[in-house]
Amino acid sequence: MKLLSESEIEEVFNRFMKVNPNPQSELKWTSPFTLLVAVVLSAQATDKSVNIATEKLYAVADTPQKILALGEEGLIPYIKSIGLYKSKAKHVIELCRKLIEDFNGEVPSTRDELMTLSGVGRKTANVVLNVVFHKPVMPVDTHLMRICPKIGLAEGSTPEQIETSLVERIPSKFMEHAHHWLILHGRYVCKARNPLCGQCLISDICLHNQ
Numbered sequence: 001m002k003l004l005s006e007s008e009i010e011e012v013f014n015r016f017m018k019v020n021p022n023p024q025s026e027l028k029w030t031s032p033f034t035l036l037v038a039v040v041l042s043a044q045a046t047d048k049s050v051n052i053a054t055e056k057l058y059a060v061a062d063t064p065q066k067i068l069a070l071g072e073e074g075l076i077p078y079i080k081s082i083g084l085y086k087s088k089a090k091h092v093i094e095l096c097r098k099l100i101e102d103f104n105g106e107v108p109s110t111r112d113e114l115m116t117l118s119g120v121g122r123k124t125a126n127v128v129l130n131v132v133f134h135k136p137v138m139p140v141d142t143h144l145m146r147i148c149p150k151i152g153l154a155e156g157s158t159p160e161q162i163e164t165s166l167v168e169r170i171p172s173k174f175m176e177h178a179h180h181w182l183i184l185h186g187r188y189v190c191k192a193r194n195p196l197c198g199q200c201l202i203s204d205i206c207l208h209n210q
Contacts, residue, residue, distance in 0.1 A: 091119025136175035143186030152207035
């Protein structure tokens with residue numbers, strides 16, 4: 001598989017940085033805990049649908065203790081508009097219980113600890129590590145799985161292979177924001193249907209166009 005050169009990768013991220021120097025998560029959050037719950041809820045759902053639900057939820061319950069007090073039946077009405085809401089309610093309640101019992105109600109700052117929480121896989125853990133704790137990790141979602149091999153930024157056929165390839169190839173100075181640049185690029189420009197190649201910042205570098 002052909003990949004971009006080091007200088008081409010540098011140019012890709014320089015262009016992303018020039019246009020959007022401080023990209024942010026589109027999930028709305030006010031604390032490490034509210035981000036963690038939002039990311040768990042966002043599995044197979046849009047950030048917009050999660051934000052609509054969590055705005056009402058967090059107005060009444062924005063800590064592990066308060067959400068645990070709601071219980072599954074009390075939580076479900078707030079998240080019923082999101083897909084897989086029954087299993088997500090179960091995950092969130094268990095997650096809150098474990099945070100209280102094992103971590104004094106605080107969100108842990110290591111991947112291994114985060115992945116002990118219900119509903120938290122590697123991608124979710126990496127999002128929290130990157131967004132909250134500014135760790136140079138690479139959450140790989142469906143957008144990154146699709147666009148990174150296509151552009152020539154990474155190789156692999158699984159999220160972990162793509163993650164490893166990106167971490168090895170992206171210069172460390174870009175790593176804090178690389179995930180956000182790529183997810184926004186996949187969401188709004190390099191779309192699965194009708195990619196906007198004519199509006200793409202990196203169309204002259206992208207291997208898909210060569």
